[in-house]
Amino acid sequence: MFDNYIEGLFPDFIANFTNLTDLRIYGMKLQGPIPKQFSNLINLKYLMLGDLDGANSTIDFIPDSANLSILSLRKCGIIGQFPSTPPTLPNLTYLDLRSNNLSGQLQLLLPYKSSRYLYAGDNDFSGHLPAEFIQPSLALDISYNPFINGLLPNNPTDRKLSVNYIGTAIDTSRAINSENLTLLNCLHMKECNRKYYANAITSFAVNCGGKQTIYSDPLPIRFDDDTTDLGAAGFHVNTSMQWVVSHVGSDPFRESPRFVNTSQVILGTDMPELYQTARTSRSALWYYIVGLSNGKYTVQLFFAEIVIEKPGKRLFNIDIQDRNIKTDFDITKEAGGFRRPTNITYEVTVVNSVLKIHLHWNGRGTCCIPYEGAYGPLVSAIRGFSPRKSEQQPPTSTASVCAK
Known part of the structure; x- marks a missing residue:
């Protein structure tokens, strides 16, 4: 059961279906708590719950099970300390505990x-990051756990890691690229290097999922390259232009693409190439611009749906500066069709020299059309500028939405 408007309390009678092997309840308007009797569902292979409101739950509904391979509990209102004797799940391949209030080491x-x-x-996990987690075979997300600290463990191999620790207190001073990583301190106002404010910037542009592109409008606008593969969890720091892209999420059943593209022409815009590529995620994307002059900015987000043909299938939320500006945003609906551009323009005030853009899936829309994992946020480009620079006007598309 998912992607509908069923309301009410979480159905406790499901705990009686002890032969269930697959249970998915998310993207609805159900109220917690999750019944403790769910611990009787020992035959489950897949348990995927999410997007619950209402009363909080504790984690003791998870059964000990040799069958369970996928356990997703995103945004379930689960509180309390993670048990010192965790559930025994020897065949688990996918664990998602994001956006709860779990604590403990x-x-x-x-x-x-x-x-x-x-x-x-x-x-609210705490303590150091154990070295055992640093391995190429594991995609690890511990972002936005502010009490996780200590040194970043060394990479035991030459293979690229898939780890996201933005929003923690981890010390990266011994990392190979420690100079680049100091930019992350600015995101939570911790020991931000003053060089990022010495020459404060007043504009930015990123070609999300695409190569560097330059347009004249009427002056040249450079959209930065954003083609770094972040794996199933990770981030990239662009120190020269002072921005960070962060991503978390993968479909549990299929290796998920982080970029999508099309060779088809995008009509209704004077910059079609910008919309032919996009960065996407099964869960969440963040863009941070660091070292901006404080003041008012015009922010523009560029979208074109180039994967799912019908409206109502890809839905996601958009936050700017931690304020929600769009819920269940549907690119195809807003643009008036498939492979058509649409822009969102939003006026924002920057007060701490950092601008934050967050696009995130809310459990709604398709999961499997045209392929398993075709859901979650997708964005073609982002751009921002200070209105004081009157020569910089946002490019146009046929469809444009202003969010105030």
Whole structure:
């Protein structure tokens, strides 16, 4: 059960269906708590719950099970300390605990280090990052756990890691690219290097998922390259232009693309190439611009749906400076069709020299059309400028939405 408007309390009678092997309840308007009797569902292979409001839950509804391979509990209102004796799940490959209020030492999750995906971001875990988690076979998200600290463990191999620790207190001073990583301190106003404010910027432009592109409008506008593959969890720091892109999320059943593109012409715009590529995520994308002059900015987001033909299938939320500006945003509907451009223009005030753009899936829309994992936020480009620079006007598309 997912992607509909069923309301009411979470159905506790499901706990009686002890032969269930697959249970998915998310993207609806149900109220918690999750019944503790769910611990009787020991035959489950897939348990995917999410997007619950109402009363909080504790984590003791998770059964000990040799069958469970996928456990997703994103945004379920789960509170309290993670148990010192965690549920026994020897065949778990995918664990998603994001956006709850779980606490306790991060090392309590070590029994699940053999999973392929371990998402624990946006909680209250604490302590150091165990070195056992730093392995190429594991996609790890511990972002936005402000009490996780200590040194960043060394990479034991030459292979690229898939780790996102933005929003933690981890010390990166011994990392190979530690100079680049100091930019992350600015995101939570911790020991931000003054060089990022010495020459404050008043504009930015990023070609999300695409190569560097320059347009004249009427003066040259350079959209920065944004083609770094972030894996199933990760971030990239562009120190020269002072922005960061962060991503978390992968479909549990299929390797998920981080970029999409089309060779088809995008009509209704004077910059069609910009809309032919996009960065996408199964869960969440963040863009941070660091070192902006404080003041008012015009922010523009560029979209074109180039994967899913029908409206109502890709839905996601958009926040700017932690304020929601769009819920269930539907690119195809807003643009008036498939492979058509639409822009969102939003006026914002920057007060701490950092601009934050957050696009995130809310459990609604398709999951499997035209392929497994075709959901979540998608964006073609972002741009911002200070209105004081009157020569910089936003490019146009046929469809444009102003969010105030």
